[in-house]
Amino acid sequence: MPLKRRQIAWRAAQDLADGAYVNLGIGLPTLVSDFIPADREIVLHSENGVLGVGPAPGDNEVDWDLINAGKQPITLVTGGSYVHHTDSFLMIRGGHLDLALLGAFEVSEKGDLANWTTDDPGFPPGVGGAMDLAVGAKEIRVLVEHTTKAGVPRIRRQCGYPLTAAGVVRRIYTDLAVIDVGPEGFVVREMVEDLDFPTLQAKTEATLRAAPDLCALRAPAV
């Protein structure tokens, strides 16, 4: 069974290191905040000037002065702080964040990321903080469904959509697999259990290699 979106977020959360400063992009990566392992202190950064993003507030605790990058109400953890935008992006561009988890339209085998425009003439493009994050955080990982709803692979030899940044993605979490992006392209670390490698390859435009220690991708029902 492919993982559900919340399970992809759960899997990505398991790799977060204790003490890490992490930015969560809008969309699928935002769900990661629900699954921070209890034995670790992770400081979540939101581009709009929040360091120490906490869980969503209860209905009676919503404060519209306290929102995340997706404009949803949030809370602040004990020890959290606020900065203004220029300092927030100094944190982003200056290599002060250990990791950014981002969404994507496409990722290439060179680690190129496309996540800001599909060139749909009906929709104005929006880049937000994606380009700053993609070149600024120490490491970039992507959470994305393996294919579009129509079955078009998002994991590709080259991105068809305009790039957000070239050569930055190091790991991809999909509903089917965990894939590292190395000097020689894509290496599959984990794969869901009821899938065989040729089927995974068929859903992927680029060539995949299996890691020698390829193991099962499992996530609890969350």
Next chain:
Amino acid sequence: MIDKRVRSLADAVAGIPDGATILCAGFGGAGLPDALCEAVIEQGARDLTVVANNAGTGRTGLAALLATGRVKRIICSFPRSSGSVVFEELYAAGRIELELAPQGIISERMRCAAAGLGGFYSPVSVGTRLAEGKEHREIDGRMYVLEKPLKGDVALLSADRSDRWGNLTYRKSARNFNPTMAMAASLSVAQVRRIVELGEIDPEMVITPGIFVDRVVHVPV
């Protein structure tokens, strides 16, 4: 005696010329000077360039100003979000020009203007469409593009508290672009929820010192 308080929203936005570049603070609805945006509608300036992270939501505040058709150009990182109906209509009709720029670059370009600098080299957007036409330069083995300062004629701000000197404090993530925009415009105007006596704000808590603020108008929540 220094007294930056003005009595009305009309006084707050008086004198904005046609063709002005307006820095509009806020991220989504947080820290957005919606009352000042609507006051600019009454004030009547046209052919405006607006710098704002988002292009307004619903039909009030910044969206209402856009809807007048008097904003010819917007410099923005993320114009389309849920409820950005006015912008989407104008964009589809070709009635507004969009300069899309990465969020942190908009912010740093304004900081540069505030600091009297001539620009900076940034790695952001290298290898992408947004770097096309920009001067490229390799520094210590990494490629950068030149980003130029971005100065406003006017900054519209939203703060929590002010005193008559224009010292400002903010609440939570409503701070966002306000401090940088306050520093980067010739005329900085803040709508504030509370005006307090001089000395009532702990100096350690002042985020925007009054030197960067020209007018303050009380707009209760």
